[in-house]
Every structure is written in structure tokens, then in C-alpha cells.
Amino acid sequence: MTGCNRRAVTWARLGFVLAVLSFFAGSGATAARAQVDDAASEESASEPEPVTVDLARAARAQTSRTRDFVGRVVPLKVVDLAFQVSGQIFDLPITDGETRQEGALLARLDTVDFELAVEQARTAYDLAEIEFNRASQLAEREAAAQSRLDQARADRTQADIALREAERRLDQATITAPFDALVARVIAERFINTTPSEPVVRLQDISEMRVIVSLPEEIAALARADSDGFGFTATFPAVSGYEAELSLREFVTEADPVAQTYQVEFAITGEVDTRLLPGMTAEVNGVPATDGDMAPVVIPVGAVDTTGSADPRVWVFDDETTSVSARKVALGLPRDGSVVVLEGLSPGDLVVSAGWTRLTDGAPVRPSGR
Numbered sequence: 001m002t003g004c005n006r007r008a009v010t011w012a013r014l015g016f017v018l019a020v021l022s023f024f025a026g027s028g029a030t031a032a033r034a035q036v037d038d039a040a041s042e043e044s045a046s047e048p049e050p051v052t053v054d055l056a057r058a059a060r061a062q063t064s065r066t067r068d069f070v071g072r073v074v075p076l077k078v079v080d081l082a083f084q085v086s087g088q089i090f091d092l093p094i095t096d097g098e099t100r101q102e103g104a105l106l107a108r109l110d111t112v113d114f115e116l117a118v119e120q121a122r123t124a125y126d127l128a129e130i131e132f133n134r135a136s137q138l139a140e141r142e143a144a145a146q147s148r149l150d151q152a153r154a155d156r157t158q159a160d161i162a163l164r165e166a167e168r169r170l171d172q173a174t175i176t177a178p179f180d181a182l183v184a185r186v187i188a189e190r191f192i193n194t195t196p197s198e199p200v201v202r203l204q205d206i207s208e209m210r211v212i213v214s215l216p217e218e219i220a221a222l223a224r225a226d227s228d229g230f231g232f233t234a235t236f237p238a239v240s241g242y243e244a245e246l247s248l249r250e251f252v253t254e255a256d257p258v259a260q261t262y263q264v265e266f267a268i269t270g271e272v273d274t275r276l277l278p279g280m281t282a283e284v285n286g287v288p289a290t291d292g293d294m295a296p297v298v299i300p301v302g303a304v305d306t307t308g309s310a311d312p313r314v315w316v317f318d319d320e321t322t323s324v325s326a327r328k329v330a331l332g333l334p335r336d337g338s339v340v341v342l343e344g345l346s347p348g349d350l351v352v353s354a355g356w357t358r359l360t361d362g363a364p365v366r367p368s369g370r
Contacts, residue, residue, distance in 0.1 A: 056351055069284040083200060085173055088192070096186055102180050105174070106183075212265050236276060296340045314329055329342075
């Protein structure tokens with residue numbers, strides 16, 4: 001074979017080898033690309049598509065608007081007084097609407113029988129005291145038995161008790177004013193016979209006048225938690241030109257089952273107009289001094305998910321992970337398209353206000369408008 005033919009054969013063999021290598025190299029690259037494409041497809045399938053939702057921010061309620069309520073003037077306390085013993089009312093020197101100082105006479109029974117009982121008991125005590133002294137002297141000289149002294153001591157003790165009981169019953173035949181009071185009503189009449197616990201006179205303590213108001217729960221909560229941050233004033237239709245500042249005194253924590261309101265008592269501060277009387281109507285005006293940190297948190301009504309469990313919940317958005325998580329909340333009353341959140345949220349929290357029906361814990365979301 002000539003040299004040219006040998007070179008031709010050599011080049012042909014070399015071309016065949018290169019072709020084989022190229023074929024296998026291409027097959028490997030194709031397989032590698034197929035594996036990468038399959039992994040990408042699996043990864044894409046494992047990541048759920050973000051759900052587009054609307055977000056709303058939890059915020060403090062704007063409560064700066066004036067609220068008006070109807071109240072009623074009441075005294076600090078009202079008491080009905082009665083005798084604790086039976087008898088005929090002999091003295092009743094009071095009339096309706098009068099004022100009486102503490103300790104002043106209000107009513108007295110016929111005290112003759114009670115005074116006689118005291119004298120009789122005192123005489124018996126004196127005799128018992130004499131007998132005790134005589135028995136003591138004899139016992140010291142050993143002229144009498146110890147039992148006689150013991151009996152004399154017991155008799156004296158019983159006589160002392162009887163005397164104190166008679167004096168107590170005499171005191172109970174008189175009623176005096178337990179405090180500076182206004183006589184609201186004289187219930188009994190002079191010369192009638194009365195029995196224990198039968199009311200004789202009704203007194204009102206007007207040393208502090210109060211106004212009772214039924215407040216809605218959100219206003220009541222503010223007034224209780226921060227009484228200085230919520231201002232109340234009162235005017236009185238029957239007392240023209242008089243306006244009083246009110247200060248919180250008592251708070252009934254049991255809500256009215258129908259109206260869902262709380263009864264609150266305010267004291268009238270400052271000088272009280274002498275024309276003001278218990279039972280008068282009061283027009284109470286309440287204005288928050290500032291919305292402040294005590295205003296309730298509110299969210300849109302549409303943000304409340306009631307389908308998940310017996311307790312209401314909301315879906316809270318995490319801006320860092322762009323995902324949501326369910327959170328249970330305690331709700332108050334709805335107001336102006338929003339609902340009060342008593343527990344579970346803080347001002348500034350972002351919640352899903354629309355689109356939460358397709359959400360699960362940790363699900364990625366895409367806020368609308370972003």
C-alpha cells in the first residue's frame with residue numbers, strides 16, 4: 001500500500017473515533033440538561049403559588065367625638081331607720097325635706113316603761129353587789145362556805161347583764177341621725193305603735209351627690225382603665241345654668257344582659273348647687289381627653305374569619321416572609337364597619353381583610369397593589 005493510501009486510512013479512522021466521542025458527549029449533555037429541567041420542575045411544583053389578598057392595619061379607634069348620656073342624680077347613700085324595740089312613737093320632730101346634723105333627734109318612743117325597767121335592774125344589781133360584798137367578808141373570816149361566795153358572784157354578774165340590757169333597750173327607744181342628712185321621707189306617724197324593723201324615716205346622705213349613668217362597654221372600659229384621660233361633665237334640665245364636673249367613684253362590673261351597658265357612678269366635684277336634688281335628671285357629656293393608648297383596637301369586620309373554629313380568628317401577615325398565620329382574637333361590639341378587638345392584636349398588625357378563605361398557616365401571599 002502506498003504512503004498516500006495509508007494516510008487516507010489513518011484519517012478515516014481518526015474521523016470515526018471523533019464522531020463516536022462527539023455522539024456520546026452530546027448524549028451526556030442532553031441527559032444532564034434533562035436532569036436539571038426535571039429538578040426545576042419538581043421544585044416549581046413543590047412551591048405553592050402565592051394567594052393575592054387585601055390587607056388592613058389594626059389601629060386605635062378614633063373616640064374623640066363627644067358622647068351624650070342620660071343619668072340620674074342620687075345621694076351618697078340612702079338608709080331607712082327603724083326602732084329596734086316595740087312601743088308608741090311619742091316624739092317625731094322632723095318633716096320631709098329637712099336637714100339634720102349628725103346626732104340630732106329624729107324620733108323617740110314613750111320611754112316610761114324602759115326607764116322603769118332600768119331602775120328595777122339597777123336595784124337588783126345593787127342588792128347583788130351588797131350580797132357579794134357580805135359573802136366575800138364572811139369567806140375571808142372563814143365564817144361562810146366558799147359556795148356562798150360563788151353564788152353571790154354569779155348573782156352579781158347576772159344582775160349586771162340585766163342592767164346593761166335594760167339601759168340598751170332604753171337607748172334603742174330613741175333614733176338619732178347617724179350622719180349629716182336630708183330627711184327624704186317621714187314614713188311613720190306620731191302616736192302610732194311600731195315594731196322592730198318597721199321603717200320610721202328615710203334619710204339621704206348628701207355630703208356627696210352622685211350621678212348614675214349606663215355606659216356602652218367601650219366607653220365604660222376607657223373610663224375604668226383611665227379615668228383621668230376621659231372627661232365627663234353634667235348639666236341638669238331642672239337647674240339651669242349649672243354645669244358640674246364628674247369624677248368616677250363606683251363601677252358595676254356586671255353588664256346589663258340586654259343593653260350590654262355598665263352602670264357607673266360619678267361624683268359631682270366642686271361646689272354643688274343648692275337647687276340640685278336627688279332623683280333629678282342629668283345630661284352627661286363624655287369626651288376623651290385624648291385617644292391615647294387606652295383607645296380600643298379595631299379592624300374591618302371582613303377581616304374576621306369565623307369558619308375555622310368556635311373562636312373567631314384573623315390571618316396576620318408577616319412582611320418579612322410574605323406569609324400569613326392564623327391568630328385567635330376576642331372581639332367586642334361592631335362599630336362603623338369595624339369591630340373592636342379586645343385581645344389578640346396590637347396596633348400596627350397587618351391582617352388579611354379579603355381573600356382569607358383559601359389560606360392555610362404559613363401560606364405565601366401577595367398583597368394586592370404590590
